[in-house]
Amino acid sequence: MPHIDITNDFPGIRGLFTYRPVTAAPLNALVQALLHNPHPSLTAGERELTATYVSNLNTCFYCTNIHGAIAKHQLGNDAETVKQVLANADTAPISDKMKALLKIAAKVQTGGKNVTEADVEFARGEGATDIEIHDTVLIAAAFCMYNRYVDGLATWQPDNDEMYDRMGEHRARTGYLTPPVIVSDIAPNPNK
Amino acid sequence: MAHIKLDNDLPGIRGLMAYRPEMAEPLNALAEVLLRDDNNTLTRGERELIGAYVSYLNDCFFCQNVHGALAGHYLKCDIDEIEQIKQDFQSAEISPKMKALLTIAGSVQKGGKLVTADQIETAKGAGATDIEIHDTVLIAASFCMFNRYVDGLGTWAPQDKQFYVERAPRRAEEGYQSSVYH
Numbered sequence: 001m002p003h004i005d006i007t008n009d010f011p012g013i014r015g016l017f018t019y020r021p022v023t024a025a026p027l028n029a030l031v032q033a034l035l036h037n038p039h040p041s042l043t044a045g046e047r048e049l050t051a052t053y054v055s056n057l058n059t060c061f062y063c064t065n066i067h068g069a070i071a072k073h074q075l076g077n078d079a080e081t082v083k084q085v086l087a088n089a090d091t092a093p094i095s096d097k098m099k100a101l102l103k104i105a106a107k108v109q110t111g112g113k114n115v116t117e118a119d120v121e122f123a124r125g126e127g128a129t130d131i132e133i134h135d136t137v138l139i140a141a142a143f144c145m146y147n148r149y150v151d152g153l154a155t156w157q158p159d160n161d162e163m164y165d166r167m168g169e170h171r172a173r174t175g176y177l178t179p180p181v182i183v184s185d186i187a188p189n190p191n192k
Numbered sequence: 193m194a195h196i197k198l199d200n201d202l203p204g205i206r207g208l209m210a211y212r213p214e215m216a217e218p219l220n221a222l223a224e225v226l227l228r229d230d231n232n233t234l235t236r237g238e239r240e241l242i243g244a245y246v247s248y249l250n251d252c253f254f255c256q257n258v259h260g261a262l263a264g265h266y267l268k269c270d271i272d273e274i275e276q277i278k279q280d281f282q283s284a285e286i287s288p289k290m291k292a293l294l295t296i297a298g299s300v301q302k303g304g305k306l307v308t309a310d311q312i313e314t315a316k317g318a319g320a321t322d323i324e325i326h327d328t329v330l331i332a333a334s335f336c337m338f339n340r341y342v343d344g345l346g347t348w349a350p351q352d353k354q355f356y357v358e359r360a361p362r363r364a365e366e367g368y369q370s371s372v373y374h
Contacts, residue, residue, distance in 0.1 A: 003312045004312075004325055004326055016326070020323070020327075022229070023225055023226065026218045026221035030215070030218035033217075037214070060304070108340050112343025112345075113251070113343045115195065115344045117195065134196055134345060137344040137345050138212075138215060141338075141339075141341040141344060144336045147333075148304040148329070148332070149329060149333040150304065152296075152300045152304035152307045152333060153307075153329050154307070
């Protein structure tokens with residue numbers, strides 16, 4: 001049961017967005033800019049991988065599963081890469097630049113001051129640009145917010161692969177500014 | 193020295209926002225609605241205090257001084273009093289409701305799952321509404337982002353605390369969506 005009465009049966013952050021539209025607007029605008037809008041050099045799939053990776057470090061079940069599903073669809077239906085990044089980013093089939101950026105993201109997750117000049121130099125050596133480093137830090141920081149928001153209010157986070165896949169396909173295709181898909185047919189909310 | 197070349201000499205998050213305006217827009221919109229929108233039963237001072245407290249826990253010098261000075265401006269107390277509240281809010285002269293909300297914010301800072309049903313019950317018992325609890329969790333979570341953003345890119349911050357005190361009234365007046373340092 002969520003800590004507060006959110007009066008709707010959407011899972012995870014979608015329940016909170018429906019409950020409080022005035023804060024949902026900038027939160028959705030931010031995730032749209034960070035993960036979905038065209039980027040000078042990082043693909044949507046790469047940015048979703050960073051979001052999924054940080055959510056997993058924060059042990060946020062809902063965010064890890066929904067962004068894992070979105071990443072899978074943004075990467076061309078590649079669930080294996082998502083799985084390997086979560087299991088061991090160093091040996092996953094991603095570029096050396098992405099591995100270096102994920103190292104920075106992991107430092108941000110533990111605290112901003114933990115990012116060192118050496119981490120940044122290493123990423124540059126692997127070909128990362130300043131904007132890529134900036135956006136990786138901000139994506140990682142943003143998911144330290146979204147994850148705490150979702151878990152801090154004890155939202156409903158079903159263990160249902162089909163639900164995350166359906167929602168993930170929809171988000172990958174339409175972005176973050178469209179209304180949520182109705183999933184109550186495959187994932188009825190037990191708290192209702 | 194920031195970790196990346198910002199091409200401006202603005203301090204803290206302002207330098208990052210000038211560097212990447214596409215991201216600055218939703219970040220400022222979020223700060224505005226969370227901290228400054230008057231359609232809220234928590235005062236601006238109370239919400240800024242939550243931001244300052246979480247920034248203190250995250251040891252972010254820039255954010256805790258910007259938001260501490262704003263809290264002081266709204267709550268009409270000086271920076272030393274704000275400093276004492278950050279260090280020991282349980283002994284401070286603030287409402288039991290605010291103490292309960294700051295306790296929740298402190299849990300969020302460590303991790304979302306650390307907020308307990310007991311902490312929520314205490315807050316509700318002290319008169320906190322569901323929306324106030326929601327906003328407290330989101331303000332605390334958002335500062336776990338803002339603080340990491342500011343420190344994760346190695347931005348610079350003026351070391352004189354008076355700098356922040358002097359700028360607070362104008363920020364309070366103009367809000368987060370204007371660029372007072374431009």
